[in-house]
Amino acid sequence: MAKNSIDAYGASGKSNVLYFDPEVLTLVEDQAHPLYDSRVHLPLDENMVRNIMYQGVLQAIEVNKNPETGNVEVVMGRQRVKNCREANRRLRDRGEEPKLVPAIVRKVAARDRALVLSAATASENAIRQQESPITRAEKMARQLSLGRSEADIGILFGVGLQTVRASLELLECCAAVQDAVEAGKVNVTHAKQLAKLTPDDQRAKVAELIAAGDGVNGHERSRKQRAVMGDGKPRMKTRAKIEKELETAKGERADALRWVLGLAEVGEQSSQPEEQEAI
Incomplete structure (x- = not known):
């Protein structure tokens, strides 16, 4: 007698998968809706199509x-639905059968719908997909407005509390700074520092950062932009990097490295105490 799929694969359970024509699925574009995700507006991906x-x-x-409209709304998988619609348009033009979209139903009590679905969308996309710092900050702010704590938001997005707070600070920057972060021309650390300035000073300083980079x-860009922010001094090396350098260092350089690592004899420490800052 044939085994059922759970026994055959040694699974702990199973769920029903439904198949939809992508045209009947609703992609939420209303920003006030709990399922809104700004990436719903992304262009089609030709490779995915x-x-x-x-x-x-x-x-x-x-x-x-x-439950209010009867629409079947997409919780996760917006890009698959969008690109499947375009793929089907081309297939129909060629006289071929269109594709269906497999879907799993996420059942949520009506009273918890807004909080649960918005959290699901934000968490899944943040952890599975690379997204811009500003997009993530906007999603965190949305969760904050729904009543979640910063600690809860950290869990949803798979980051620490400090990252949550740093991300939210990005939304205090003027548009010029946010655009520069989105374009990858300014890093989040510098944007955080700029958030403390007036809007006019932010715009002036971000222009300097963009010009410097x-x-x-790589490192050259980081060095030049740190100099613009008044932090042009060399960064201290980690213990691992110093140990790696010690493997090939010789003479006085090797002695200095050993002293920094605490490997030098007590009598040797007084001869080269100033070397630590230079490494």
């Missing part, structure tokens, strides 16, 4: 039926 045309949507999305990348 072509992939769906070839093999369909392989990973199930999540949906919830709005123009045409350079």
